[in-house]
Amino acid sequence: MxxxxxxxxxxxxxxxxxxxxxxxxxxxxxxxxxxxxxxxxxxxxxxxxxxxxxxxxxxxxxxxxxxxxxxxxxxxxxxxxxxxxxxxxxxxxxxxxxxxxxxxxxxxxxxxxxxxxxxxxxxxxxxxxxxxxxxxMLMCARHGDSLRQLNDQKLGSLEQRMAAMLVDLARIHGVAGAAGIELGLRLPQEQLGAMLGVTRQSVNKLLRGLEEAGLIAVDYNRITIRDPAMLDTLAARHD
Missing domain, CATH: 2.60.120.10 (Jelly Rolls)
Structure with a gap:
């Protein structure tokens, strides 16, 4: 209320x-x-x-x-x-x-x-x-974002979709820090799952893979992007 x-x-x-x-x-x-x-x-x-x-x-x-x-x-x-x-x-x-x-x-x-x-x-x-x-112009830009999101959902791998989502979140909420770009909001895995339309277990596996690759760091419900350039590259790729 x-x-x-x-x-x-x-x-x-x-x-x-x-x-x-x-x-x-x-x-x-x-x-x-x-x-x-x-x-x-x-x-x-x-x-x-x-x-x-x-x-x-x-x-x-x-x-x-x-x-x-x-x-x-x-x-x-x-x-x-x-x-x-x-x-x-x-x-x-x-x-x-x-x-x-x-x-x-x-x-x-x-x-x-x-x-x-x-x-x-x-x-x-x-x-x-x-x-x-x-x-x-604002509505055209948002229409373009919607088309890109639809394209990613239909053609992108789950890993690519996660990377694209993190790139978008960093653009909106990112704060530059010593360890990289910190996403300035809490992101429980259930929330990320709702954004991707997948289970919490799938999100956990995706985050672990990106962390092992050195692209991100995860601390409880906080995510830091350690390699923005590589994450951008992954977000733009369609397998």
Missing amino acids: ATRLHPWSHGEREDALRCCPLFANWPAAQLADLAGIARAEYYPRGAEIYAHDPEKREAFVIASGGVEVSRGSAAGKKFVLSVQGPHEILAIVRLLAAPPIHYVYAAYEDSVLLHLPCDALAAILDAEPILWRDVA
């Missing part, structure tokens, strides 16, 4: 929105308008974002924390599409008036989100139509 924070000032909302790549180059006037419609909400770890209104027409920017995007099968199996971190905008497809696909958005850790009502966001975009170009 969302909990309203102390009211963020207009300047605090504006600063947080400026960090989002979609809005980074917006003119000051339009960014100020955007901050005016934004609403800050706090979500504890595990809380579902649209729990009370699955079709609510709001996008949101992750000000802090992280959000898991998933879907469930009719048989009850959960498939995690991604875990997104600070400054990313999600659910922007809800700008469309058609009912959205029912992805489940949930706080992966304690998170603060800036909610953007889609009708008000569309009005800002309509008043400065060139800004729709940024939305179109």
Whole structure:
């Protein structure tokens, strides 16, 4: 369940929105308008974002924390599409008036989100139509990511898919450290299995193989990428 924070000032909302790549180059006037419609909400770890209104027409920017995007099968199996971190905008497809696909958005850790009502966001975009170009480019990039993910699922080996997923997670959550690139979030093997659509046992075997090859180091639920170049090469390969 969302909990309203102390009211963020207009300047605090504006600063947080400026960090989002979609809005980074917006003119000051339009960014100020955007901050005016934004609403800050706090979500504890595990809380579902649209729990009370699955079709609510709001996008949101992750000000802090992280959000898991998933879907469930009719048989009850959960498939995690991604875990997104600070400054990313999600659910922007809800700008469309058609009912959205029912992805489940949930706080992966304690998170603060800036909610953007889609009708008000569309009005800002309509008043400065060139800004729709940024939305179109973002959606094209995400469509490309979806096609690549589908390609990997159909053509890639399980090892290649694991490598590609770790590369993506490092791009979003990676922090450079003395031992390599540390993935700045907890990644239980059950979570990795849900992201790949495989069992925990398969994940354990894959991680052991990558660790023995010197590509990663695993410490409890934390992963460090020790050889990013080789992991990139493995991620791009299709056997």
